[in-house]
Amino acid sequence: MSDSASHRGLAAQRRAATHAADPEALAEQIHTAASTGEDRIGAWEVLDRDAIVEQAGRLMTRPNWQDLPLAGVAVGVKDIFDTSDFVTAYGSPIYAGNRPAADAAAVAALRAAGAILPGKTVTTEFAYWKAGKTRNPRNPDHSPGGSSAGSAAAVSAGMVPLAIGSQTAASTIRPAAYCGIVGFKPSLHRISLAGVKGLAGSMDTAGCFARDVADVASLASVLAGRPDWRDPAGPGGPAPSLHLAITPEWDMAAPWMRDALDSIAASLAALGAPITRAPAPAAFIPLAQVQTRLMAAEAARDLATEARFHRHSLSEPLQELISTGQAMPPEQQEADYTARDSALAQLDALFAGADILLAPSALDEAPRFETGTGSPDLSRAWTLLGLPSITLPAGLGPNGLPMGLQLAARPGRDRALLQAARWIEAHLAPDRRHAVA
Amino acid sequence: MSDSASHRGLAAQRRAATHAADPEALAEQIHTAASTGEDRIGAWEVLDRDAIVEQAGRLMTRPNWQDLPLAGVAVGVKDIFDTSDFVTAYGSPIYAGNRPAADAAAVAALRAAGAILPGKTVTTEFAYWKAGKTRNPRNPDHSPGGSSAGSAAAVSAGMVPLAIGSQTAASTIRPAAYCGIVGFKPSLHRISLAGVKGLAGSMDTAGCFARDVADVASLASVLAGRPDWRDPAGPGGPAPSLHLAITPEWDMAAPWMRDALDSIAASLAALGAPITRAPAPAAFIPLAQVQTRLMAAEAARDLATEARFHRHSLSEPLQELISTGQAMPPEQQEADYTARDSALAQLDALFAGADILLAPSALDEAPRFETGTGSPDLSRAWTLLGLPSITLPAGLGPNGLPMGLQLAARPGRDRALLQAARWIEAHLAPDRRHAVA
Secondary structure (H helix, E strand, O other): OOOOOOOOOHHHHHHHHHOOOOHHHHHHHHHHHHHOOHHHHOOEEEEOHHHHHHHHHHHHOOOOHHHOOOOOOEEEEEOOEOOOOOOOOOOOHHHOOOOOOOOOHHHHHHHHOOOEOOEEEOOOHHHOOOOOOOOOOOOOOEOOOOOOHHHHHHHHOOOOOEEEEEEOOOOOHHHHHHHOOEEEEOOOOOOOOOOEOOOOOOOOEEEEEEOOHHHHHHHHHHHHOOHHHOOOOOOOOOOOOEEEEEOHHHHHOOHHHHHHHHHHHHHHHHOOOOEEEEEOOHHHOOHHHHHHHHHHHHHHHHOHHHHHHOHHHOOHHHHHHHHHHHOOOHHHHHHHHHHHHHHHOOHHHHHOOOOEEEEEOOOOOOOEHHHOOOOOHHHHHHHHHOOOEEEEEEEEOOOOOEEEEEEEOOOOOHHHHHHHHHHHHHHOOHHHHOOOO | OOOOOOOOOHHHHHHHHHOOOOHHHHHHHHHHHHHOOHHHHOOEEEEOHHHHHHHHHHHHOOOOHHHOOOOOOEEEEEOOEOOOOOOOOOOOHHHOOOOOOOOOHHHHHHHHOOOEOOEEEOOOHHHOOOOOOOOOOOOOOEOOOOOOHHHHHHHHOOOOOEEEEEEOOOOOHHHHHHHOOEEEEOOOOOOOOOOEOOOOOOOOEEEEEEOOHHHHHHHHHHHHOOHHHOOOOOOOOOOOOEEEEEOHHHHHOOHHHHHHHHHHHHHHHHOOOOEEEEEOOHHHOOHHHHHHHHHHHHHHHHOHHHHHHOHHHOOHHHHHHHHHHHOOOHHHHHHHHHHHHHHHOOHHHHHOOOOEEEEEOOOOOOOEHHHOOOOOHHHHHHHHOOOOEEEEEEEEOOOOOEEEEEEEOOOOOHHHHHHHHHHHHHHOOHHHHOOOO
């Protein structure tokens, strides 16, 4: 599905939208797509036909609205982003019925670009652990991953061509990989988190979902105000230089996953992408643990209001996270921030002369629904460091569920990352490429 | 005023509060202090006696409430922190009457520690430039600085012993210095900004105001959940090693300010604090400009909702900031983030073997009220780098208004910074020390 002109991609939806006769017709297109399969998948926390009609009406009064980059395109928005026209409950009963005074900044950027929100997508509780109702569109017996479950599932199922979410550990990369789509987490602070319910301030990052790299780049470009991110060079561009930095988490991946990555690496090398492999430098070995501890310490601070006034309305895993964070010794916290900073100062050693790091996106295929949202371990370190990262569909696992290929670049090299992803997407063997149904 | 048992300090207020006969009596203490001089100073956006009574009543039902670290102590809260019981307007008519669903996390931490909020303190518009009504308590013809104007003025005037604010460029250090009190900006992410209206996500930091270092340390300790920050070693502790890193901004400071700093440095050296001086390394020279540009770029993203839906309700300076940010070329932004990261990798060279950097807190005394809130230039670079910093009252300028001494440490060395500040506070010549009236 590397062709953004796919009938479910951005360009096709934009074309259909700009040819809609009136707001009712546009709303009908969007609502029909967004609700198809919803009873099976449960991607939406709120899905509101009237709100779609109203947005479509407002859009069509704007002069030259058809020229907007997301003209009439439906975008799923994770229910941790404030919206002035939809209840925003952050996946928690504490905020049932909550009506924010204003849109999150990223939502305003979407509306400015002509996008229409069909509703809000399901998030785990405060973007942490406790799953909502969403099922994996590729197999409803399995989890879509977390925490941006609804956004990933809605794109995977073709309900919307684009969606946004967030990542503190692996909450964009993992669900995108499990659902067989593209997920992109840019460098820190390029997409605003103003008006987004946070979990751990130093790591929280907005995330983008789409069916291919070109579409995810268009969405991120709008959100970050970065025209240079759009239209990453296609298959004709230069081959990226790749490096496999082996970490303890890597060794925890399922054997079939490691074999698949080896095989992908070999085929990319044969196609002209220079690829090296080495154990990650010592400074990077403990970072998944560092991320786990700092996330707890920061969550205890960032969720202080809920912990103080609504403790018994929090799930047990979240209560535990907060308790762990509150009990984290100060010396441990400072040692962990120092470990992060020291690793950042040694990034050149991690990249070993290459531009792009390569890894699996998750340890295995999506787990069964009732067992949770899966492990974030393969993204923790990169998220802690603020590396821009992306996952591409890269084939199927032994149960026929998607596997993702995870790429990362140095902070600020988002454009290079998107170009590398576009090149790899175009050069993946056809049997690996078409992960999206 | 290095004695926290001062009648206007934390310990005295806590003692008086815990001896109050009933909620009415406690509320009377707090309201009387908070309203004394208000007609002259204008520190409060909202000041609500009924809300004080209600909070005092709730506090006194808590078991052993007298043992809480801020038991019954009044804390001023800048009106960019969400509060569930006070209107929160972010200094903008756009949010007039806004009632947040929940407290900011830092506010919840204050309440958990037994603090009482008399109301909300005046902020400049969205913590940027446009001043509110607040006057400098040391001379109402002059500005209190910005953006945390009300919080600094309220502490300086003895209305409250403690207050909180924020800093993106110099919004804690500058008003504290202008008002003759202590202002402390910790390392990034140690105090939560959840529920705080942001201006530029990568730089926004919470700030603390008090009349001396011990009190500011107690406040920050509660907010960050860091018992190790409390009770920094007093005059008997080890002398800090100090360094003056000369920058272009330093040369812009008024001649009297530079002379005063030289004289303070000489006296501290004579008292046993080793002190060195050198031009800042080349990587640090452009950082004030880098901060200025990145603040514009990030503000354009973080205030996207207001820019899109309420542009004409924004002040002209803020509209200009957002326009500048929206027009910032992508290459410039990435070059600026890279310049910051590269400077962070060279921090050892900036500190030149010392533990603590020394600088003036502002270019001059507080300007006259009608000319604006003064220049943030002397804090821009340190804020960009996320260095914890603190300002101490260090004497008076030619117009009889306070000057501040600004100290900074490496990220994460907040405790060492508080100890150094406590040592310097105790060793400043008596004629410099008693800046607070």
